[in-house]
Amino acid sequence: MSTLTRKQREIREREALLLGIARRMLLERGYLGLTMDRIAAETEYSKGTIYQHFANKEDLLVALMVQSCGRRVELFDRAATFRGRPRERMTAIGVAVELFHLSTPDFAQAETLVKASSIRDKADPVRLASLEDVEARSLGICFGIARDGIAAGDLALRPGHRVEDLVLGLWSLHQGAFAIADMDLPLERLGFGDPLETLRRNAGLFMDGCGWLPLSSDYDDAALRARIRGELFADVTATRPAPPGPGPAR
Amino acid sequence: MSTLTRKQREIREREALLLGIARRMLLERGYLGLTMDRIAAETEYSKGTIYQHFANKEDLLVALMVQSCGRRVELFDRAATFRGRPRERMTAIGVAVELFHLSTPDFAQAETLVKASSIRDKADPVRLASLEDVEARSLGICFGIARDGIAAGDLALRPGHRVEDLVLGLWSLHQGAFAIADMDLPLERLGFGDPLETLRRNAGLFMDGCGWLPLSSDYDDAALRARIRGELFADVTATRPAPPGPGPAR
DNA sequence: TTTCGTTTTTGACGGACCGTCGGAAAACGA
DNA sequence: TCGTTTTCCGACGGTCCGTCAAAAACGAAA
Numbered sequence: 001m002s003t004l005t006r007k008q009r010e011i012r013e014r015e016a017l018l019l020g021i022a023r024r025m026l027l028e029r030g031y032l033g034l035t036m037d038r039i040a041a042e043t044e045y046s047k048g049t050i051y052q053h054f055a056n057k058e059d060l061l062v063a064l065m066v067q068s069c070g071r072r073v074e075l076f077d078r079a080a081t082f083r084g085r086p087r088e089r090m091t092a093i094g095v096a097v098e099l100f101h102l103s104t105p106d107f108a109q110a111e112t113l114v115k116a117s118s119i120r121d122k123a124d125p126v127r128l129a130s131l132e133d134v135e136a137r138s139l140g141i142c143f144g145i146a147r148d149g150i151a152a153g154d155l156a157l158r159p160g161h162r163v164e165d166l167v168l169g170l171w172s173l174h175q176g177a178f179a180i181a182d183m184d185l186p187l188e189r190l191g192f193g194d195p196l197e198t199l200r201r202n203a204g205l206f207m208d209g210c211g212w213l214p215l216s217s218d219y220d221d222a223a224l225r226a227r228i229r230g231e232l233f234a235d236v237t238a239t240r241p242a243p244p245g246p247g248p249a250r
Numbered sequence: 251m252s253t254l255t256r257k258q259r260e261i262r263e264r265e266a267l268l269l270g271i272a273r274r275m276l277l278e279r280g281y282l283g284l285t286m287d288r289i290a291a292e293t294e295y296s297k298g299t300i301y302q303h304f305a306n307k308e309d310l311l312v313a314l315m316v317q318s319c320g321r322r323v324e325l326f327d328r329a330a331t332f333r334g335r336p337r338e339r340m341t342a343i344g345v346a347v348e349l350f351h352l353s354t355p356d357f358a359q360a361e362t363l364v365k366a367s368s369i370r371d372k373a374d375p376v377r378l379a380s381l382e383d384v385e386a387r388s389l390g391i392c393f394g395i396a397r398d399g400i401a402a403g404d405l406a407l408r409p410g411h412r413v414e415d416l417v418l419g420l421w422s423l424h425q426g427a428f429a430i431a432d433m434d435l436p437l438e439r440l441g442f443g444d445p446l447e448t449l450r451r452n453a454g455l456f457m458d459g460c461g462w463l464p465l466s467s468d469y470d471d472a473a474l475r476a477r478i479r480g481e482l483f484a485d486v487t488a489t490r491p492a493p494p495g496p497g498p499a500r
Numbered sequence: 501t502t503t504c505g506t507t508t509t510t511g512a513c514g515g516a517c518c519g520t521c522g523g524a525a526a527a528c529g530a
Numbered sequence: 531t532c533g534t535t536t537t538c539c540g541a542c543g544g545t546c547c548g549t550c551a552a553a554a555a556c557g558a559a560a
Contacts, residue, residue: 031366035517046539051519112366115433116281116359136440143441158467161451164441168430169423169452176426180418183365190386191393191414201411202419206452209459217408285546296510301548 015053018043019067022060026106031113036060055124061110062123062131068107069134072100076141078232084224086149087212090170091221092228093142094203097174098196099229099236108182142167154213166210173203200225265303268293269317272310276356281363286310305374311360312373312381318357319384322350326391328482334474336399337462340420341471342478343392344453347424348446349479349486358432392417404463416460423453450475 021042026034036057040047054060079092101108114120120128146163149155157166177199181187187195204216271292276284286307290297304310329342351358364370370378396413399405407416427449431437437445454466 036519037517040540047519048521048539049537052537056519057517109366111433112362115429116362116366120434132436132439135435139440161455162443165443165448165451168427168442168445168448169455172423172426172430172449172452173419173456174422174426175429176422176424177418179365179425179429180422183361184370185385186382189382190389192418193412193415195418198415198418199422201415202422202456205411205419205459206423206456207459209455209457286548287546290511297548298510298550299508302508306548307546 014045018045018050018053019064023064023106026064026109031109056122058114058122059124059127061114062127065107065110065114066127066131066134068104068110069131069138071104072096073134073137073141075100075233075236076138079228080141080145082228082232085214086145086152086154087207087214088224089145089148090142090207091224092232093145094170094174094200095225095228095233099233101178103236108178139167142170149212156211158211161210169206169210170203173206174199177202264295268295268300268303269314273314273356276314276359281359306372308364308372309374309377311364312377315357315360315364316377316381316384318354318360319381319388321354322346323384323387323391325350325483325486326388329478330391330395332478332482335464336395336402336404337457337464338474339395339398340392340457341474342482343395344420344424344450345475345478345483349483351428353486358428389417392420399462406461408461411460419456419460420453423456424449427452
């Protein structure tokens with residue numbers, strides 16, 4: 001019993017170590033530079049051992065996502081505690097999403113890849129289930145805030161529009177904005193300004209459209225966001241991905 | 251001269267053939283099932299010949315995107331001609347985006363992959379330039395419609411909000427919604443309804459929030475969209491991707 | 501029609517990577 | 531100390547990408 005848990009603890013620690021290496025590698029060398037052989041080489045372990053933790057490369061990626069998602073739930077939890085009207089708390093969620101995206105730049109990449117390479121088919125079902133679970137928790141927090149808005153009388157949805165639809169809208173807006181920002185199009189040359197600034201404004205306008213009080217014309221969004229960052233997320237720093245890519249990308 | 255163009259014509263045709271094969275393969279077997287060897291096997295050409303058309307696999311993907319984007323511009327052009335108020339024409343763009351996404355399901359996948367695998371670094375710069383060009387044309391059409399809205403007095407943007415920001419918002423909303431729909435999460439179990447239906451409604455609410463008349467409460471969106479589909483896009487059919495995947499995915 | 505230089509096509513090959521598997525090594529228990 | 535069980539290892543088969551020297555097709559001149 002005792003020896004079993006010790007063993008298990010060792011395994012846990014090793015898994016965390018492996019994920020850490022993998023995360024760094026994904027960030028520094030890109031997806032193509034993330035290889036099982038390299039992970040084996042950089043740790044003291046062999047490939048066979050690594051394959052006892054992860055069924056395959058795709059499974060490893062999902063594991064990375066689960067880890068990141070856990071962190072996101074934590075940020076969402078914090079955001080939900082913001083003292084203010086529900087719309088302000090939802091704005092805090094927006095700040096959390098933004099910070100999460102900037103402080104965990106590998107997540108978006110992993111998410112993209114998981115979606116693209118039909119990775120879901122190959123990953124371990126148990127791991128996929130935990131991913132779904134943690135995803136549901138993030139969403140649940142958002143649903144709760146929207147419902148609080150209705151309860152407080154700030155939010156009166158049109159018939160047929162449910163809180164889930166509203167949340168899906170905000171989610172889409174953010175998801176899409178980051179996706180667009182990440183595919184490195186020459187946004188300026190196409191006529192756009194700072195995509196993050198635009199996203200914030202657009203999120204406000206969308207909530208306006210949903211009739212969620214107070215309307216964005218009635219408060220200072222920038223000041224609110226600054227307060228949220230200061231009060232809740234002072235410790236979260238946005239680490240941008242390494243600018244030129246230190247290692248040979250391929 | 252004549253012989254040159256004949257040769258060139260042959261090359262063009264062959265390129266189109268190769269792209270067709272590649273597109274089908276991407277759709278049927280997924281990204282991992284799309285291999286240069288297989289393309290060579292399915293056509294009468296050898297791998298070396300294929301590599302005279304495309305610098306590498308990533309370049310092939312970008313070529314696929316350029317082709318698809320051209321089609322999208324065509325749909326956008328049609329949408330822009332819809333006889334109605336600017337907001338209705340922008341809704342027609344939305345219908346076009348929807349149809350494009352459904353009738354060209356490989357595009358989203360290619361786009362995702364291009365973004366993810368740092369493919370931009372490896373693709374031919376000339377091809378990337380033409381991709382950017384065709385992208386700019388799509389956006390230009392949208393900018394034009396929004397400006398028409400301002401000119402018609404239907405749209406009064408808040409200070410600091412530009413038409414580009416509005417378009418980026420709509421783009422994000424759609425991009426994100428499709429991205430979310432495509433990663434095959436169990437949306438129902440998470441509490442969501444039909445994502446497309448929700449997207450349509452949310453797009454309307456976003457335009458409401460921007461103050462674009464007529465507000466969605468003042469007209470019948472479903473009827474409008476039906477009219478748009480009937481008048482402009484009767485010939486466009488949404489071919490969904492093969493349900494179970496006919497070939498061995500790996 | 502034949503010859504000969506040029507262009508195009510080919511597919512075998514090197515290299516990289518994934519995932520496996522039989523056996524070595526370590527841990528364990530008596 | 532020795533057998534048993536668990537864990538670990540890394541060489542290997544297979545797949546795929548991208549290259550390149552040789553072969554084939556082409557076309558102009560003889």
